[in-house]
Amino acid sequence: MKRLVATFAIAAAGMIAAGSASAQSGKTLEQIKQRGFLICGTNPGLAGFGLPDSQGNWTGIDVDLCRGITAAIFNDPTKVKFVPMTAKDRFTALQSGEIDVLARNGTWTQSREADLGLLFAGVNYYDGQGFMVRKKLGVNSALELNGASVCVQQGTTTELNLADFFRSNNLKYEGIAFATSDEALKAYDSGRCDAYTTDASGLYAERVKLGAVDDHVVLPEVISKEPLGPAVRQGDAQWFNIVRWTHFAMINAEELGVTKANVDEKAKTNSPEIKRLLGSEGDFGKGLGLTPDWSYRIVKHVGNYGEVFEKNVGEGSRLKIRRGLNNLWTKGGIQYAPPIR
Amino acid sequence: MSDIQMRQPHVPWWNEPKNRGFVYQSLLFIVLAFLIWSAVDNASTNMRARGIPTDFSFWNRTAGFDVNLTLIEFSAAASTYGQAFWVGLLNTLMVSVVSIIFATILGFGIGIARLSSNWIVAKLATAYVETLRNLPLLLQLLFWYNAVLKPLPGPRDSVSVPNISFVTPDIVPTIVCAFIGGVGYAATRYARTIGGVAVIVANAIGALLMLTAVAIWLSGVVRFSGKAGIYLNNRGLIFPEFVETADTWPFAIALVVGIVGSLAFRHWARGVQKETGDQMPVALVAMGLIFGLPLLTTLVFGAPFDLARPELRGFNFVGGTRILPEFAALMFGLSLYTASFIAEIVRAGILAVNKGQTEASSALGLTRAQGLKLVVVPQAMRVIIPPLTNQFLNLTKNSSLAVFIGYPDLVQVFAGTVLNQTGAAVQVIAITMAVYLVISLVTSFVMDIYNKRMALVER
Amino acid sequence: MSDQAIGSRIAYVRREAGPTRPAPIMTRGVFAWVRENLFSTPMSGVLTIGSLLFVLWVAPDTFRYLISDAVWQAPDGVACRAPGAGACWAFVAAKFEYFMYGSYPRGETWRVDVTLVLGLALILWLLIPRLPRKGMAAFAFFVVYPVVAFFLLRGLEGVLPIVETNLWGGVFVSLLVAAVGIVASLPLGVLLALGRRSQLPFVKFFCVVFIEFVRGVPLITVLFMANTMLPLFVPQEWTPDRLLRPLIGVSLFAAAYMAEVVRAGLQAMPKGQFEGAMALGLPYWKMMRLIILPQALTTVIPGIVNSFIALFKDTTLVAIVGIFDFLRTVETARLDPVWAGPTISTTGYVFAAIFYWVFCFAMSRYSQMLERKLAAGRRR
16 A cells, blocks of 8 residues: 555656746746756647647747747757647746746737736737638628527637627527537537637637638637737746747848848848847847847748748648737738837 | 442543534534634635635626526526526526426336346346446436437428328228237137246237227327427427417316316315225326316317427528437436336335235236225335435436536526626535525425325324 | 057067157247247237337338438538438548537647547456456556546646637546546555445444435536535635636546445355464455455446446536536537538537447446446356
8 A cells, every 4th residue: 555655656756747836037048948948838830930840840920929039048949948828727837937938829918918917018919809601601700690500619708708799799690619629610510500719810720620622711700809929927028029020020030021041131121120139230139039040940940930820820821810919010001119229 | 228329430620522512513623713714814815815705795796698598588688696596596496397297107117127037127127227337327328418419400400390190090900900910819818727938929929919009090080290399400300389379278278167167076086086996097097087078179160279380491490499418418327327226226126125015915906007006106105205305315416417518597597607707605505505405495395295205194 | 558568469569769850840940939029929920020010110210311311422411411311420520529629729639649549448448357467457447547648638748738628528538537537546446445345433324424415416506516516615725726626526436436335335245254264363344455446346347337337328418517518518509500401400419429328338338238247256
């Protein structure tokens, strides 16, 4: 009996990941450098945002953001461990120090910062809740969904937005809530529901899972604001800045026309803005605890925001999402980054 | 003789059973108290650090989400999390009670079928039991929901049940059918007196003739026409709703009179049986009273209800009553799975009745069915009831698997949606567990009373 | 009338037995069997014909769907989507590794195989009554094996690459949950059963409350509790592994049921065994260890196997807390757009059903065999 208990104690001790939440500025970066890799909380499987293939290779814009951070720190985008997080545990894991950064298409809300002790470092995808229906229904607007059955994942803000939308438009509906988005999607696919609702990006990603992509349309209405972005713990301003400026560096790179392919070439140009971005003028990495060429490393290894977008969710991917709100501010979108100077 | 003395053996105080017991218990108490204290302490620290609510104030807050099956008034705008709890609880109770009824009927049938003298019936029942009880319930639920629901058409191509009407049977076909059936019956009777291959042939022909006669007669009497307003599609089974009219009252009164009358008749019949030993046709009279009287009122007053027929409008049917596919899948899964266990309990219970009882009942001239009903089953019930109670409780607990197929039961609505919306994990899970515990205790209590009434009165 | 008077009137007395004639054809052989078992009454005859018609109605379609019309080989779901196609076994073949190991790295799956084979060998050693040295087998299975399995599966820094538990899945995780449940619940259950029958009021009270509480609530709520509340109950810097949480929940749940099984065994022990042991002066734990438990546990082995069957079926519920057990991998694989089609669900479920059925049926047969054997031993 005693031996058995001892065995279990050993096993349990081995399985408990001991990490401690740090509250001092600079401590997170120090820990990461010591550990030799970044721990990034991701979606367990959402195409375009965080999705492992059968070999365990991750893809997605959230994943690429983490790669960018890693590249800035280590000059090596592979020194990152991705930990898939369910919607339920993601914030706890971040608070407890199990992960360094949570890049898991999380919505930036007031209560998450004020009550949960998180900080959102930026918005790497402007999203909103939408509806997907079968094309053959001939529905063109969410306002035509009176009397429809809608499949939804339970316990999310999605479920509340859904109720709000139909109530405020005086429409009737039948909401069927499932424990996971997979089950909800399956029920939609089987015809149990007329419509499926989640964040618009999710709709495009899930549509790929349905096989015949063209049989389903995403309706134009967006019924909520869902700014998605990476989050960190409060209390370490330096780490917060690293995450935030990794994102901004990628946007600035796109704005300045610096891409993964031409970054070496561009480094030689005379434009002061590009020079500051790529670290050949001034030392903007110092304040972040990084090297002067930190953003050069990001673009070199991962690419600029536009490239990452196109590759993972844009026209170059299976999702085929238009840039829309996520275009640069100079091109009709609202992606805007403060200058590096 | 006093040199043999009972000497109290010397026991050190720490080995004194009383003291040792005290020490053991205090130790257990201290360890438990420490564990509980540290758990509570950790929980309160952690919950404060993570901004998790620790009180029950969420109970009266507006829920803001909808539930697609509610037995009480519920709306996203006006209802609270507390009302969501009641919605979930009532849904759990509803699916449990309905499933328990079906599982019990089916379980008794299959349990008795397993003991049937008919080889093929017994084997089919055995196959049923051995298949269903060796498969995880969740797999069965998913099968019913995903593999049976999926092939059903959408609302626009619903399967529609036609109106069924009965016409007065023509005299000639009726006589012909009666003749065919009679020949079949005679053939099976005749088969008992002959030998050889002819037995099988005569029996098979006889049985086929009887089945054919019934089929032909029914096809002459039953007419299908139009739509009955009953539709089957992947949104569920939709059928007309009964709407009260002015003529509902006589019907309802007749129904009540019928039920009361048959109860009274049963009471009287029992008295007669005790006095004289004569048996009255209780079932027949009760059927006549319960079905006949209301039928009579409809002949006098006309139809007692209006039917609100469902109509396809937009995406779904509007009006009528609907059985959700989630409910149906859960009910099928729970009933069929639990029936396989009940069947085994019933079989064991019947086998536990001494064979002499069956033999004695045959010796008294009771038929096999009468012997089963009057002698064997009442005695078997004593063995059957305790494990049966357990199965009822298991079924109720298993109804929590609803969460996998989207049926809004207590776990799905309360421990799922409400928990996620409020974040009050500890409170919500504690309440959920308490509810199941109370259901367990109440059921055990009720079945205990029943059990005591059924128990052998010992002299 | 006297005997002589009768005797004088007898004209013929047979001296030897006449030639034996076979029994009437109706009472022997196939005919008798058929008459007795299929057509004993007209009602029985109708039932027989009806049942036969039912079987004839169902069987050919089932055969067509599962065997003759099934798609046995295909690179993707196109052939399976053809109208009239039956079960898509090619889908099972393509996903077989995923069903077995989940996302466990493909190069490392040999570690899972080794663990399973090792465990199977030990279980057979334990379960086959003829094999000797059960004590050693129990020690190896309950003490050595869990440690070896743990390091084999998870890896050891520098020796075997670490495989995080979030990659574990499939049949392997189903077996793991069931095995951990049984290994942990057996000793816990014995302790709880002893506690429930203890003379010490507080110990008894605690055990009764624990057992009745756990048996009164559904496993799902226990899993919920383990998943969301366990991390709250431990100091903040510990984060119990995501797989460890349901394992703890399942173990506690199984322990309460196991306690009732063991208690039945203890109650069935004749009082003389306790009294004999006490008369020999054995203290409580020695009495239990040497006299009572060996006998009580042997008599309830069928019960233990039955609760293992129940536990094995219940492992499917861990999917609710995000663990990829076998059934969940089937559920996930169904959604793969490469394969998705009308027959995929049924195919996946039929495959899962065959797996669970073979497993559970074999175990229940084993338990019945044991029961008969034990009953034979006790019969006088």
